[in-house]
Amino acid sequence: MRLILAVLWLSFGPVPGLSWQASGQTAEEAYRRVFSISALGTPGPSLGLAAAYALVYRGLVPHAAFALARDATGRSAWGYAGGAATPEAAEASALQRCRGSLGGLQAECRIILRDLDPVGGDPGTAVVQGSLGPFRWSPLHLRRGAQAARGAVIWAHGYGGADRDLRRLPSPGFVTILNDAGWDVLRFDRAPGDDALFTTLPRLTEGLAAVRAAGYRQIVLGGQSRGGWQAIMAASARPELVDAVIAMAPAAHGEANRANNLLAGLDDFRRLLAGLPPGPRLAVALFDGDDFDPDPERRARMVEELSRDRAAPTLALWPQAPGQGAGGQPQPQSLRGHGAAYDLRFTLLYGACLLTLVQGPEAAAPRGVRRAACGGG
16 A cells, blocks of 8 residues: 555646746656646545546546545545546536535535646646557556657456447556556557457457557556456467556456356366466456356466466455455455456555566566555555
């Protein structure tokens, strides 16, 4: 948790009185100014507010907006929205969510940020546009360019069926932690009608070469559900182009409460892991109550077994349920379900592990099964 706090506070730079162009700021300094702690008012914000603003919001896609209410004592309520059809719709949704969280707070919700433009303050920065191969740039994350960045993170959403378009889903907060640590962020967004593994996997693996050709020295593949499953497959196909994989609730077999081939998923998952060559680092997050995972404990043990045989750091994150803490320490409300990686608590509790696994020295990187919060990584 201390490492997460350090990342948050390092994200907040000074807020000059002039626009960044006029004051000679770099683009990165201007970006940091947008997410300055000063934008949240005084006294200093709570961890939840700071993390929502500086970590989660940046994973959204436009149109996006952040609404905030604070009283004189610093008590806060907030709401944010992304992927809206219009700027007005994003603002209306953010305000509605903020007002819904007011409780007894005597303060007014107001929009403080539209995409990357502060409301009533200095000019903001431009939304990142464009693409690289089959990937598009994450629009609200900081892009440094191949020569300045540590590497590129490619994030892939899951699959919701042919009638559900997930291209406007955010990336989870831990992706922003990597962005703060120097990684540029790309999104592997797929149209729902053209998202079968046999069609998307070739695009993903071919796109890796384009990212490397653009000058990025390292590549991290990340994804949730189908996106996580195909990230492992792509690393197996092109291990020389992938430095690490982050797979959140990887799945490709349907739901437990439907007649399907879900039970075959355990055997397929074992073979998926067995096919991963020695080089890429691997983190897999598994959650109790996941309708797409018949046995998270068994899958966690598979990753643990693999970690003993691989030189590359290999880690399973399997959050504890309440009351299962080491030494009798109570745990926070359980992180459960297929989409638990998008919960801010997952980032705050386990983001340090993921950061250390991706870029820490091999000897210091976490391995095996981790259930308790990571703390310093």
